[in-house]
Amino acid sequence: MPENNIAVVILNWNTRDILKNYLPEVIRHSRYPGTTIVVADNGSNDGSCELIEKEFPEVQLIKLDKNYGFAGGYNRALLQIKAKYSVLLNSDVVPAPNWLPTLFRHMENNSDIAATVPKIKSMKDQSVFEYAGAAGGFIDKWGYTFCRGRIFDTLEKDEMQYQESGDIFWGSGAALMVRTELFNQTLGLNEHFFAHMEEIDWCWRMKNQGLKIHYVAESEIFHLGGGTLNAMSSHKTYLNFRNNLFLLYRNLPEKGLQRKLFWRLLLDGVAALKFLLSGEFSNVRAVLRAHRDYFARLPYLRKERKILRTKVTQETHKEIYPGSIIMDYFIRGKKYFRDLNFPEI
Incomplete structure (x- = not known):
């Protein structure tokens, strides 16, 4: 395997304590040949950079001059990444062992895949899926997003019901492996979004260009959630x-x-x-x-x-739910992905 094959890129903005708690776990579970851990700092003023330099010298630090948001921060960071693949990883994540090689091999074996995402479960209750990505993202015909394993606020327990890897509509920016060159060539995330849904926009653009987004069931991470912007904000x-x-x-x-x-x-x-x-x-x-x-x-x-x-x-995508997720959830009482009439999934 060539050097600098994978860069695990954590975008940070004033989450020093979260980095201190969770970065050691990311390092421990990402010791895979050709992998570099990168923290891209979005102009923090809480001592995050000093923490990285003092306590994590093996981590590459990219210092940005101000907070460019999720989109702008990652765009600027990945322009400085030379690795073939980059993983956009939230700071409040603990990966499971072997999370990285399974994503890597899936990308290596499928040249038409633009990005892969692992199974995302809750840090607080590791038996259930996590809100931000669960077992892969989808969208309905009116543009409402949901996940396999999470529809609105209903979270499913992981009972191994989503163990088949394959096509999804979007992957969560909490943990998304992308082809670095493709990401940069397509101008990355749209910065007018600033934060929220910019990764869905990128995935949709890739799918419109005939590429695929895949969920990899064998890869798993645990996500705390709400680390930067409170869910009730x-x-x-x-x-x-x-x-x-x-x-x-x-x-x-x-x-x-x-x-x-x-x-x-x-x-x-x-x-x-x-x-x-x-x-x-x-x-x-x-x-x-x-x-x-x-x-x-x-x-x-x-x-x-x-x-x-x-x-x-390519204009039509089988991963777009043909019904209304709002009607199904709130009127018809369909709380789980298995209840949906999703013909091709």
Whole structure:
């Protein structure tokens, strides 16, 4: 195996204590030939860089001058990576033994795969799947994302029901192995997302170019979650609603684009009403701001979409759920992936 074959890249922003707790486990379980551990620091001011330099001299440190967000931070970091493969890995992750070679071999054996993702389970309860990625990501026809093993807030126990590796629609940025050169050639993650769903956008772009995203069941990590932005944060609500609209506009086929966006905006309005009735006024404002900023960015999105459309070779994907995950979950009571009428998965 050539040197510098794999770079495990942890993007850090003011999570010194998390690095101190979990980085030793990443190092211990990533001792695979040709592997380098990299911490890319997004302009932290909490002593993270000093910690790496003092206590983890074997780790390569990339110092960025400010917080560029998840997307911008990884884009700048991977431009400095020479390894064939890079793993985008959250700082609050403990990998299981043998997690890395299984991802590596899967990529080596399948040249049409743009990225692979491991099974992601909860650090707090290692018997259940974790919210951020579970056993691979999917999306429904209206653009709502979900995972095998996690639909909305319902988490499944891992009873070995998802042991078959293969096609998914998107892989979580909590632990995503990509081809470094491909990532850089495709301009990486879109920085207007800043954080949340930018990895889904990249995966969708790769699939539109005829490449695949794979889940590798033999690889496993444990994720704490919420290390940088709390799950209940209204800012996270804002990013999720705004970025989902960015995601759809950039990647949906021309046919039905405006109809789907119209219905999606209405559904967002229903969500805002629900927040209002629940007294979650900061989340109501977050949805309104998301829509305002989506429309403000629309002229630029049109330009981006025009460029992206020139690279599309495949418009239909069997990993897009043909139904409505909202209707199935909230109205029909389908809480588990096995309950869905997903014909080709």
